[in-house]
Amino acid sequence: MFGRRRSLSGRKERSVKPILLFFVILVIAVPLIWLFFVRMEGTAPIVEFESEPFFIGSSSTDLTVTIKDSRSGIRKVWMGIIAGDREVEVLQQNFPSGGFFVGGKEKSVRVTAQISPEELGLADGKAVLKIEARDYSLRHWGKGNPGSLEKEIEIDTTPPSIRMVSRAHNIAQGGAGLVIYRLAETCPKSGVMVGEEFYPGYGGYFSDPTIHLAFFAMDYRADKTTRITITAQDAAGNQSSATIAAHILPKTFRKDSINLSDSFLSHKMPDFERFFPELAKGEPLELFLAVNQELRDKDDAAVAAITTQTEKNILWEGPFLRLPGSADRAQFADSRTYYYGGKIVDHQHHMGIDLASTTHAQIPAANHGKVVFAGDQGIYGNTVIIDHGFGLMSLYSHMSHIEVAVGDSVQKGHIIGRTGATGMAGGDHLHYTTLVHHTFTNPIEWWDPAWIKNNITSKIEEVGP
Template sequence: MSLEPLDKMEKPKNNVPLLFFGIMIVFLVCAFLFLVMIYEREQPRITMISDISRFGLSKDVSVEVNDNKSGIRSIEIVLFQDNKRAPVFQKVFPRQGYFTGVGPRQSIENFTVHTSSLGLREGVAELVVTVTDFSWWNWMAGNVVVDKFPIIVDTKPPKINLKDSPHYIKAGSAGLVIYKISEPVVKHGVLINDYFNPGFPLADKGDGVYGATIGLPFDLERLEKTYVMAVDEAGNESKAAFGMTLRVNRKVTDRIDISDGFLASKLPEFELYYPELTGAPLEQYLKVNNDIRQLNYKKVQEVCMKSLPDRLWEGRFNRMARSSRRAGFADYRSYFYQGKKIDQQVHLGVDLASVRHAKVEAANRGMVVFAEYLGIYGNTVILDHGQGVFSLYSHLGQIDVAINDRVEKGAVLGLTGNTGMAGGDHLHFSMLINGVFVNPVEWWDAQWLKINFLNYL
């Protein structure tokens, strides 16, 4: 083996400058990325959730602010009119760090502006929303976004002029209230003891003239509040009281005897639709006659709370042809089992019996808004006749219409039967006004309809 001279051996390379250069590159890249992050220039975003085109005496405002980078630093909202500056909302968020997510990325603020205390005049104004974030941009002042929203200050409530209303009305009856409103409104109608009956336009009567069909509960004993109300586009509300004399009906009682045979024939049907029913037959029956009955009432009211604005019905409502009455409206029924009173309910319709599987016809022109099984009512059809008027047909053995069908007076809806809480083949017929059961007999009376409705419509 030969040895080379030491001066000819390869000297090791010095990598220190290269390593230092690499570290500096990494440092500079990281520093650049860090500066880009903290000096980000993405502006916050403002979304006005509520409609703020008009401000009344008070206005509920809801605004959403988003900033996905450094986070929200502050929100300021000011009303400007002429040379007047009126702050209405301000919020500053505490710093939560020094890098990403320093402030919240989203904030939804809800507040009320009491316009009456700001000294603004009626007319045009401007709502200015200013939002800053936690960016170091702009000499650490952050990104700033300013959104301006034109508004109209309108603190004067609409004027209501009552034109017609019933002088006398029975509990369980219906009537018509006609009124005129001085300006466009977003909500109007008649309140009877805080129960709201929505209004509808009466174009034939002129601009700003409206009507509201009212229905009184069968058990109403006193009229405490009766007034027309209207809310304009700025949220200003007006009320105009009117008087009516209430006539209370005498109670009519009825007795229903429940047999073991009836329970044996009816309960399997309810168990099919309500599998949660448990217990002895009588216990199940009482659950159906109470709990399920209330659920069914609520469903009917829900269906009948929204009505077509146009009147579809014409003239009197037809009673089922060649039928005899078996039970009346608002009969107070006592239920007996083995000679002992077990329950009490009120019958909210008229029972009409004809031949078995008789044709059930629409009492008047309308639109089908319900057509299915409904507990104690069995197979049921509900028609909307417009302007708050509804008719209900139940215990049907067969349904021949579907939801949204438009039907003429006399159109076949189905056939009678004994579904639901029916002891025999018959039709249970009800009338409702905005979800309130009223006496169907009145709607079969052409003279009553003329005096209470048609003379004014």
């Protein structure tokens, strides 16, 4: 009996030992497996440029990179520039750990370095931009997985050279002008600054790709002290400018008084209630002032935005046409004072010429071009805008009927619609004006063949094809 008990006890001991051994191995193996697959993972951090750098200019350049490591987290980032046999450190940044079991706290970071060639002692020429990142993996003897990115760049701190090609530059207040200039290098942005207003220049019109032209305008409110310069910015962000020796011609604009009648307000204001529904049940004068001020500004801004849709070519030829058999009813930049009940209620400027002919007279396109707008434009009513290239536009408003559509190519004299009294017009007429990019200009210049020759075409012909 006693021998049998010892036999049963021995069996139990032998069966317990493998189980204990299994649990011991499991306790040791699981952390080792976790350590190998989790803390010793081999996925490198991903390094990406936010925008591809190609050039570093004279002014400080902000270079931003994003680093991602979803597993072990980011340990550190290093950025440097290799130029010849020199390696210059630009940035080094360390990121916190969340502890042995967690790894790095940051799984995705965005770092920005300011690079100034002058401060770093870097000369113009080719260089290599290098970014290195390491994570909190225990690989590589605890140093982490390395991720890197290299990009060949060019250090260019020399401003672009500008040389004037066209000579005489006469421009009137409210008028237009043309300048032709040469750039010594390709510049993504160049043009004319008139005060604080920028008018883009274009290359590619002449056979010599270094020669550019820019149509520009002078606001009717500017004066002879307004500075006019050519400005250029190269691919590295270096900027330069050259003063244009322009002769500014002062102009005197008319003053006009407009008496608002109850008949006009009751007839016209219902058309504009859709723009200001909160004023629909109020006084007509209150609605008129909102239309004449707020809606006018919005419409002018909308027209200015449309002028960005311009062809990089000269589409027009010769003097522009005016409405046949028409008489002037208002001039460009007339200073208008509005009266109601004998009191002054508003002041505005009239940015075109009002031409009156017969009722519903046919309107010819002033010159060759492409229709970039055809539809209702608030205070201007039914409106057509024709692009004549390089930012030169003609605008036709208050039309009763439009006979063209956006995208249509029109020839000089092509009938685009008929005169009317839509918008804020008090009677049948054509509101006609020209724009150079975003600026309204006096259209009488473009009706004058002598002005066109002296200020535009002769300059182009001197340069040649």
